[in-house]
Every structure is written in structure tokens, then in C-alpha cells.
Amino acid sequence: MKLAKRAEIDAFFAKPSPAVLGALIYGKDRSQVIERATGLARQIVADINDPFNVSVLTDSDIEADPARLEGELQALSMMGGRRLVRLKFFSEKATLDKAVAATLKAHAAGEFNRDAFIVIEAGGLGGDSSLRRLADSDKNLVSIACYEDETGDVVRMARETLSANGVALTSAAMDIFAQRLPKERGIARQEIERLVLFIGPGSHKTLNENELLDFLGVEPEASLFKAAQDAFGGRMKPAQAGLRRAFAEGEGGADAMRALSLHYNKLKLLKSLLQKGMGTKEAARAAGVFWKDENDLLRQAQAWHVDTLDALAADLIEADKLCKSTGMPDALISERLYLQIAGRAARAGL
Template sequence: MILAKRPEIDRFLARPDAAVRAVVIHGKDRSGVAERSEILCKAITPDLNDPFNVTLLTDSDIDGDEARLEEALTALSMIGGRRLVRVRLGSDKASVDKAVAAALKTHADDGFNPDAMLVIEAGALGRDSALRKAAESHKAAVGIACYEDEVGDVARMTREALSAEKVSLSADALDRFVSRLPRGRGLMRQEIERLILYIGPGSGRQLDVDQLEAHLGVEPDASLQDAALQAFGGKPAPAQAGLRRALAEGESAVLAVRQASIHLGKLRRINILQNAGAGAKEAAKAAGVFWKQEAEMLRQARAWRLDDLDRVLDSVNTADLATRTTGMPEALIAERLLLEISARARRLGL
């Protein structure tokens, strides 16, 4: 079966159904996959280093020796309690995918030790993955896809972490902090922990935007955000200047292209929400727009319609691939992309 909604996923991870014998947690955000797997595994057995009740295998263990997984799933606990078999897949090798899928199906059909729980961590599994199909189609198995957190989820995670340490951010400061967080869950957690240390755990302090800015500082990533904002606003010179400043400060062209993609995604979300009847300010906030940039983003969203964004998305994807796979100078690829976006924005009347 498939678990997709956050509340039902959180409930299952904290209190897994005894009838479920196998779980596949997968997604591009490997830190998010690992975090959810850790919560689930600790719900099964608190000591994940227990040599009697816990077996950890990787794809290299299984590749060429499929019996290792079957032996782990067949073994009985020597001291009682539910056994845990963890599998971490670091590659998308088809033979391993099929082998693990076959073992999962047999285990879900009660072919091995019924008291063993099989938990598999994997990268982004396509819909043609045998492992994903096996987990999602069997009533005794669960498939959980980990997607990038929505802005609301990130804000909630930040609030909860700060509250646990008796510190907080004002509403505007929280919006600003969330807009600057990296995408991976592991990196998000690190930045939140760093903020807590800056505020002072247990101090009861609340930071406003200006106080938060002192913590954030002028980072290269800020220049990249500004470059994307200027490009989609039809201002090639400031966009070019922001990019060159970020590159000079050590930022990469790959992240410059990615920032353009993030900005495009925010404009898409504003369009979609407004088409569904949301108000402009409501749509901007839901899209994760920092309040100081709200007016400019809404101005851009009025000009950039969904069809226009889809056309420029092809250019963004092409540039993203080129910066990572070709021998062309990365900086030139990113700069050319921003200039192309600026030119398109000009033609749209910005």
C-alpha cells in the first residue's frame, strides 16, 4: 500500500502496524529518507546496534549474493522481540532492485520469519521499479515516497525545533529564515540547530527580522537569489552582477541554475493558487515568498503565465544538465541562462 499524506506517514512511523512486514522509503532527499527510516526503526527496536535483533545490509552485500537478504529475513531472534532487517540501497542497479523486490514479496507473503520487519532505504525510485511496485501493491508492505518539504512543513519543523529549546522567531523572521534554508532535511536540521545556538537555548528570546539578518549575514546564496529575482524581473545587468558576485564569493554555477529553478517554481505556485481562487498575498505566502520581495514577485507573476514558465523551464533544465555533465564553462552556462530569462521577461513587458 501507499502512504502519501504527512499525518498518516507520521502516525505509521511512530506506531507501525503489526500486520506490515516490509517498508520501502525512497526519494531524492536522502537525508529525509534516512530521518524517516530512523524513526521507524527505533519504533521497532530502540537499540539499532543490537547484533542479535538488527541486521544491516547494503546493495553491495546483496549484489551477487541474494541469499544474504533471505538468510537475514529467515533468522529468528535469539533473545526475543521483533527482528529488524535494514537495507540501504545506494545505487539504482536493476538486478539489485529486482532481487530485493522478490525478497520483499516473499516476506510479505509470510515466506520468511513473520516477526521480522524489513525496512529499505532507497533513492528516487521510478514507477517502473520492481521494488516500488512490490511495496505499493502488497497489503503487508508499505511504500513511502519522500518529496521535498513544502514551505508550510519546513516552517512547522522550524517552529517545533525552536519551541523545544524555548526560543522563537517573529512571523516575518520565520518567513525569511525558511526562504533561506537549503532543500535537504539533513542540511535544514543543521541550520536550525545553528540558529538555536545563536539565539541561546532556553533563553526565551525571540528574534525579529533585523536580528535574524545579523545571524544570516550576507551569504553568497543571497546573491544568487537576487540574481534570479532580477532575471525574472527583466533586469539583465543586476542579474549578471548578482551572479558574478556570488561566483566570486565561492558559490557554484550549479546552484545558480538551481536558484533560477526555485524562483520559477515559486512563480508557478503563485499562478496555480491564484487560478484556484487564492488571493495574491495568500498565494505569495504559500509559495514561500519573503515579505520584502512580495510586491516584486506578484508583479512578475502577473506577467509570467504558466505557459511562459513552462517554456523557460526547458531552458533551465537544459542548463542544469549542462553544468553537471558537459565540459563547457559552468559560469557561462549560468550567465547565459539568466540573460535569456531576462530577455523573455522583457518581451513579456517587465
């Protein structure tokens, strides 16, 4: 049966029904999947690391030995009582999905050890997944989808963690913090815990919005624009670091390509204005260069050759298309181009 409402999910996690023999927890937010699966596992057995009472399998194990899952579900606990089987299933192979679904269906029907509880952690299963359809419909199984956290979920998680550590944020500061948190739950939780350390656990201090900005630093989008500037300036390590920080905070490859293209256009315009005889200050202002970046971009405009910049246009367009194509590793595609540009800039003397 499918559990969708927070209240029913929380109720099940607090006290799993004895009639339920397994749970499928799936979704693109892998950290949330693992967090929920681990929480449920702890409700089934006292020690989730007990090698005699807990079995952990992967999709590779099942593919190598199709009977392995059935054997684990038939096994009895050495000490008596409940036994836990954890299956980390992130395969996209339809044949494997069907095979696991068939074994799970038999277990739900009571054909194996009824004291064995199975928790399956899976990726973003589509509506055509046999495993998902079975868990959604069988009364002896539950399915829980893990979507990206809504703002309300993020605020709730942040408030609970801050309160547990004796610190807090004002309402205005919390609004800012919630908007800045990454979408992926595992990274969001790390940021919340980092904020706790910044405030001071047990200090009973409440941060306002101005104090919070000291912790937040620059916006993720600002990190991308700085990374693009570093790339065209031949600073490979800072470019890569800024890019990865932005990715960790929820930005994607398409966002990175937008920042790179905007810097490229600004640099081309600046170079064109300088070649027409315009003064450096006037050219920088006309190209929309921020005064703090003026010296750096003027150096870039002098070092990059027009032909090299023109040739780069095709690479930018191709990488942007790939980043927007379904199934392509957009972060890796954009990062590769950032590093290639940084390398060309370094060879140009920057």
C-alpha cells in the same frame, strides 16, 4: 500500501501495524529518507545499533551475494522478539531492483521470519521500479515517498525545534527564515539548530526580522555572484567556498553558470568601454558595476586579455549546456569551470 498523507504517515510511525512486515522509504531528499527510516527503525527495536538484533545491508552486499537478504530475513532474534533488517538501496540497476522485490514479496507473504521487519532506504525510484510497485500495492508493506519539503513543512519543523529549545521567531522573521532555508532536509535542520545556538537555547528570546538578518548574512544568490567575481579575480579559495555555500543552501549548477555568465558579460562590457576611451568611473557606471566592486572589476578589466575572454565564451556555453542536461553532475561541472577561470586569472596577474 502507499502512505501519502502526513496524518497516516505520522500514525504509522507512532505505532506500526503488526501486520506490516516492511517499509520502503524512498526519494531524492536523501536526508529525509534516512531521518524517516531511522525514526521507524527505533519503533521496531530498542537499540538500532544492536549487532545481534539488527542487520544493516547495502545494495553492494546484495549484488555480491544474492541470497544474503533472504538469509537475514530468515534469521531469528537471539533474544527473541522482533528483528530489524535495514537495507540501504541506492542502486539504479533494474536487475537488482527486481531481485530485491522478489525477496521482499516472499517475506510479505510470510515465507520467512514474521518477526523480522525490513526497512529499505532508497533513492528516487521511478514508476517502473518493481520494488516501488510492490511496496505500493502489497497490504503487508508500506511505501513512503520523500519529496522536497514544502514551505509549511519547513515552518513546522523550525517552530517545533525552536520551541523545544525555548526560543522563537516573530511571524515576519519566520517568513524570511523559511524562504532562506535550503530544500534538502538534512541541511535545513542543521541551519535551524545553528539558529538555536545563535539565539541561545533556553533564553526565551524571540528574534525579529532585523535581528534575524544578522544571522542569515548574504543571500545564496549573492554568494554565487560574489563567487563569480572571486573566480574572475583569481581568488580560487574564496570562489570555491562561496560556490559551495550557495550549493548547500539550495542553488544548483545552472544558477552558478548564470552568475558566472552575468559577470563575464559585465566584465567584457567594461573592458570594451575602457578601450573606447571612456573614463573609469563612467565606464564602471555604464557597465552596471556596484560602487563597492568598482576597483576590483577595473583591475580585472585591465588584467584579462580580450582574446582570452573571447575564448572563454565557448567554455561558458558548453558548461551551461551540460549543467542543464539530465543526469549530469551540474555542481561539479560549474565548480570545475569556476576554478579553471580563477587559475587563468591568477596567471594573468590577478
